[in-house]
Structure formats: structure tokens, C-alpha cells
Amino acid sequence: LRVKEPKSAVLVFSSGNLVCTGTKSVSQVRQVIQAVIKQLKKINVNITTKPKITVQNIVASGTIDLKLNLNFLALEMENTEYEPEQFPGLVYKLSEHNATFLLFSNGKLVCTG
Structure with a gap:
């Protein structure tokens, strides 16, 4: 998925893992992940847990x-x-x-x- 603001891309895996690239800060990562969760909920993907965010690479x-x-x-x-x-x-x-x-x-x- 591509997110326009902040400009980034998110890979969504069947395991439930998400990989976010292109952001400039952890707060932008949170913003992008929330936007993706919102999009997934719109298509009836049941998300009940708060995402755990870890920085893997800078x-x-x-x-x-x-x-x-x-x-x-x-x-x-x-x-x-x-x-x-x-x-x-x-x-x-x-x-x-x-x-x-x-x-x-x-x-x-x-x-x-």
C-alpha cells in the first residue's frame, strides 16, 4: 500500500506483520500504520490488538x-x-x-x- 502523507509504503503480510518504509520518524510510522489499519478496517479486516512498532533499520x-x-x-x-x-x-x-x-x-x- 502507498500512503501519500507522509509519503511512504507499507507491505502487508498474511502473518499480520506490516513493514513500513520511507518515513522520517517513529511518529510518522505510527501515523502511517494507523492509516493502514483504518483502510483495512474499512474492508472488514478485524484488527483487535494495538500494533507493536519496532525499528529494524534506519x-x-x-x-x-x-x-x-x-x-x-x-x-x-x-x-x-x-x-x-x-x-x-x-x-x-x-x-x-x-x-x-x-x-x-x-x-x-x-x-x-
């Missing part, structure tokens, strides 16, 4: 005003993967925080975890 992106030498970083940093023939970014895994960074030579970065 994605953040940003830019640093710096050109990055990914070859140098791959040699100097541990827990990195850099294969520019396959993917233009350097993958840096910060295992103690269960986070992965994608670093690009233009200074853009993506963090997941």
Missing part, C-alpha cells in the same frame, strides 16, 4: 564537502570493501554498531543499520 544519507580518495581509504581502513569495477562506492562496515557506510568519491555517503 537509512541516512549526507554529503561532506570533501573529495574522498577511496583507494587510499580502502588501504588504510579496516573492514572495507572497494571494487570500483563492480560498484563505485567503498563499503565500510562498523560492526560494533551494526552499521554500514557507503562512501563515494564525491563526498556523498549513505549509512544503513
Whole structure:
């Protein structure tokens, strides 16, 4: 299901689980889940329990005003993967925080975890 405001998508599984993507905060997740529950109730889906919301993954992106030498970083940093023939970014895994960074030579970065 697609929700227009806040812009997001919700996957509804036969197990009763819902997966919400695209929101920017937990309060937006609650708002979206309530909207989906309302839609489901309109088509006579019997929902009697309050949803338990858990954050499974967060994605953040940003830019640093710096050109990055990914070859140098791959040699100097541990827990990195850099294969520019396959993917233009350097993958840096910060295992103690269960986070992965994608670093690009233009200074853009993506963090997941």
C-alpha cells in the first residue's frame, strides 16, 4: 500500500506483520500504520490488538564537502570493501554498531543499520 502523507509504503503480510518504509520518524510510522489499519478496517479486516512498532533499520544519507580518495581509504581502513569495477562506492562496515557506510568519491555517503 502507498500512503501519500507522509509519503511512504507499507507491505502487508498474511502473518499480520506490516513493514513500513520511507518515513522520517517513529511518529510518522505510527501515523502511517494507523492509516493502514483504518483502510483495512474499512474492508472488514478485524484488527483487535494495538500494533507493536519496532525499528529494524534506519537509512541516512549526507554529503561532506570533501573529495574522498577511496583507494587510499580502502588501504588504510579496516573492514572495507572497494571494487570500483563492480560498484563505485567503498563499503565500510562498523560492526560494533551494526552499521554500514557507503562512501563515494564525491563526498556523498549513505549509512544503513
